[in-house]
Amino acid sequence: MAGSAHGHTPAAWTGVTISFIGFCVAGVFMVAANPLGFWAGIAVVLIGGVVGAAMKAAGLGQPKESREQHEARTAAGRAQAAS
Template sequence: MSKTTVSASNAPVTAASHSDAIGHGNSPAAWTCVIVMLVGALVSSIAFVIASTPIFIAGIVVMVAGLIAGWAMRKAGYGVDGSKLKNAGH
Protein backbone atom coordinates (compact mmCIF):
# COMPACT_ATOMS: atom_id res chain seq x y z
CA MET A 1 0.00 0.00 0.00
CA SER A 2 1.28 3.43 -0.89
CA LYS A 3 1.68 6.05 1.82
CA THR A 4 1.39 9.01 -0.52
CA THR A 5 -1.16 11.65 0.31
CA VAL A 6 -3.43 13.56 -2.01
CA SER A 7 -3.31 17.30 -1.59
CA ALA A 8 -6.11 19.69 -2.42
CA SER A 9 -4.17 21.01 -5.38
CA ASN A 10 -4.21 17.53 -6.97
CA ALA A 11 -7.92 17.04 -6.42
CA PRO A 12 -10.01 16.52 -9.56
CA VAL A 13 -11.85 19.54 -10.86
CA THR A 14 -15.58 19.13 -11.28
CA ALA A 15 -17.78 21.01 -13.72
CA ALA A 16 -20.20 22.36 -11.10
CA SER A 17 -19.19 24.23 -7.98
CA HIS A 18 -21.16 24.30 -4.75
CA SER A 19 -22.58 27.71 -5.60
CA ASP A 20 -24.19 26.33 -8.78
CA ALA A 21 -27.75 25.37 -7.86
CA ILE A 22 -28.53 21.91 -9.17
CA GLY A 23 -31.98 21.70 -7.65
CA HIS A 24 -31.63 20.60 -4.06
CA GLY A 25 -35.31 21.21 -3.48
CA ASN A 26 -35.29 24.50 -1.60
CA SER A 27 -38.63 25.61 -3.00
CA PRO A 28 -42.24 25.80 -1.84
CA ALA A 29 -43.15 23.03 -4.29
CA ALA A 30 -40.57 20.64 -2.85
CA TRP A 31 -41.41 21.44 0.76
CA THR A 32 -45.13 20.97 0.14
CA CYS A 33 -44.52 17.67 -1.63
CA VAL A 34 -42.32 16.32 1.15
CA ILE A 35 -44.55 17.44 4.03
CA VAL A 36 -47.73 16.00 2.46
CA MET A 37 -45.93 12.75 1.67
CA LEU A 38 -44.59 12.52 5.24
CA VAL A 39 -48.11 12.90 6.59
CA GLY A 40 -49.27 10.15 4.23
CA ALA A 41 -46.41 7.90 5.34
CA LEU A 42 -47.29 8.54 8.98
CA VAL A 43 -50.94 7.66 8.37
CA SER A 44 -49.96 4.50 6.48
CA SER A 45 -47.49 3.48 9.18
CA ILE A 46 -50.04 3.85 11.95
CA ALA A 47 -52.63 1.99 9.88
CA PHE A 48 -50.15 -0.84 9.29
CA VAL A 49 -49.56 -1.22 13.01
CA ILE A 50 -53.27 -1.28 13.84
CA ALA A 51 -53.98 -3.53 10.81
CA SER A 52 -56.46 -1.22 9.10
CA THR A 53 -56.40 -1.66 5.34
CA PRO A 54 -58.72 1.26 4.45
CA ILE A 55 -56.64 3.74 6.47
CA PHE A 56 -53.44 2.28 5.01
CA ILE A 57 -54.77 2.87 1.49
CA ALA A 58 -55.84 6.38 2.49
CA GLY A 59 -52.25 7.09 3.53
CA ILE A 60 -51.01 5.86 0.16
CA VAL A 61 -53.54 8.15 -1.55
CA VAL A 62 -52.25 11.09 0.52
CA MET A 63 -48.68 10.30 -0.59
CA VAL A 64 -49.73 10.25 -4.25
CA ALA A 65 -51.58 13.53 -3.68
CA GLY A 66 -48.32 14.99 -2.33
CA LEU A 67 -46.52 14.02 -5.51
CA ILE A 68 -49.24 15.57 -7.64
CA ALA A 69 -49.28 18.75 -5.50
CA GLY A 70 -45.51 19.15 -5.81
CA TRP A 71 -45.62 18.60 -9.56
CA ALA A 72 -48.50 21.07 -9.99
CA MET A 73 -46.75 23.71 -7.88
CA ARG A 74 -43.55 23.28 -9.89
CA LYS A 75 -45.50 23.75 -13.12
CA ALA A 76 -47.16 26.84 -11.59
CA GLY A 77 -43.74 28.42 -11.01
CA TYR A 78 -43.05 27.55 -7.38
CA GLY A 79 -40.22 25.09 -8.08
CA VAL A 80 -36.49 25.76 -7.99
CA ASP A 81 -35.83 28.87 -10.14
CA GLY A 82 -39.57 29.15 -10.82
CA SER A 83 -41.11 32.29 -12.24
CA LYS A 84 -43.05 33.04 -9.03
CA LEU A 85 -39.86 32.97 -6.97
CA LYS A 86 -37.82 35.51 -8.90
CA ASN A 87 -36.46 38.25 -6.70
CA ALA A 88 -38.27 41.53 -7.40
CA GLY A 89 -35.38 43.57 -5.99
CA HIS A 90 -36.79 44.05 -2.50
Protein backbone atom coordinates in the same frame (compact mmCIF):
# COMPACT_ATOMS: atom_id res chain seq x y z
CA MET B 1 -22.72 21.89 -5.43
CA ALA B 2 -22.75 25.25 -3.70
CA GLY B 3 -24.59 26.76 -6.66
CA SER B 4 -27.41 24.24 -6.44
CA ALA B 5 -30.59 24.91 -4.49
CA HIS B 6 -31.17 21.19 -3.80
CA GLY B 7 -34.91 21.64 -4.15
CA HIS B 8 -35.39 24.23 -1.40
CA THR B 9 -38.57 25.62 -2.95
CA PRO B 10 -42.16 25.97 -1.78
CA ALA B 11 -43.20 23.24 -4.23
CA ALA B 12 -40.63 20.77 -2.88
CA TRP B 13 -41.33 21.52 0.77
CA THR B 14 -45.09 21.24 0.33
CA GLY B 15 -44.95 18.03 -1.69
CA VAL B 16 -42.55 16.34 0.72
CA THR B 17 -44.50 17.46 3.79
CA ILE B 18 -47.78 16.10 2.45
CA SER B 19 -46.09 12.85 1.41
CA PHE B 20 -44.45 12.49 4.82
CA ILE B 21 -47.81 12.90 6.54
CA GLY B 22 -49.22 10.25 4.21
CA PHE B 23 -46.39 7.85 5.08
CA CYS B 24 -47.03 8.41 8.78
CA VAL B 25 -50.78 7.80 8.38
CA ALA B 26 -50.15 4.65 6.32
CA GLY B 27 -47.65 3.39 8.89
CA VAL B 28 -50.01 3.85 11.82
CA PHE B 29 -52.87 2.11 10.06
CA MET B 30 -50.59 -0.69 8.86
CA VAL B 31 -49.60 -1.43 12.45
CA ALA B 32 -53.26 -1.17 13.47
CA ALA B 33 -54.13 -3.73 10.77
CA ASN B 34 -56.60 -1.38 9.10
CA PRO B 35 -56.26 -1.75 5.31
CA LEU B 36 -58.66 1.09 4.49
CA GLY B 37 -56.65 3.58 6.57
CA PHE B 38 -53.40 2.26 5.09
CA TRP B 39 -54.61 2.86 1.53
CA ALA B 40 -55.91 6.29 2.53
CA GLY B 41 -52.38 7.12 3.72
CA ILE B 42 -50.93 5.90 0.44
CA ALA B 43 -53.45 8.12 -1.39
CA VAL B 44 -52.17 11.09 0.64
CA VAL B 45 -48.61 10.22 -0.43
CA LEU B 46 -49.70 10.31 -4.08
CA ILE B 47 -51.56 13.59 -3.52
CA GLY B 48 -48.32 15.06 -2.15
CA GLY B 49 -46.57 14.24 -5.41
CA VAL B 50 -49.38 15.74 -7.47
CA VAL B 51 -49.46 18.91 -5.36
CA GLY B 52 -45.69 19.32 -5.62
CA ALA B 53 -45.77 18.87 -9.40
CA ALA B 54 -48.69 21.29 -9.76
CA MET B 55 -46.90 23.92 -7.67
CA LYS B 56 -43.75 23.48 -9.76
CA ALA B 57 -45.82 23.94 -12.93
CA ALA B 58 -47.29 27.10 -11.37
CA GLY B 59 -43.78 28.54 -11.04
CA LEU B 60 -43.10 27.78 -7.37
CA GLY B 61 -40.40 25.20 -8.10
CA GLN B 62 -36.79 25.43 -9.17
CA PRO B 63 -36.37 27.16 -12.55
CA LYS B 64 -35.12 25.07 -15.45
CA GLU B 65 -31.45 25.35 -16.25
CA SER B 66 -30.64 26.91 -19.62
CA ARG B 67 -28.63 24.94 -22.16
CA GLU B 68 -25.63 27.26 -21.70
CA GLN B 69 -25.70 26.81 -17.92
CA HIS B 70 -25.92 23.03 -18.29
CA GLU B 71 -22.99 22.93 -20.72
CA ALA B 72 -20.87 25.19 -18.48
CA ARG B 73 -21.65 23.08 -15.40
CA THR B 74 -20.86 19.86 -17.26
CA ALA B 75 -17.57 21.26 -18.60
CA ALA B 76 -16.57 22.46 -15.13
CA GLY B 77 -17.31 19.04 -13.67
CA ARG B 78 -15.23 17.31 -16.32
CA ALA B 79 -12.34 19.73 -15.78
CA GLN B 80 -12.46 19.15 -12.02
CA ALA B 81 -12.57 15.36 -12.48
CA ALA B 82 -9.59 15.48 -14.84
CA SER B 83 -7.39 17.34 -12.34
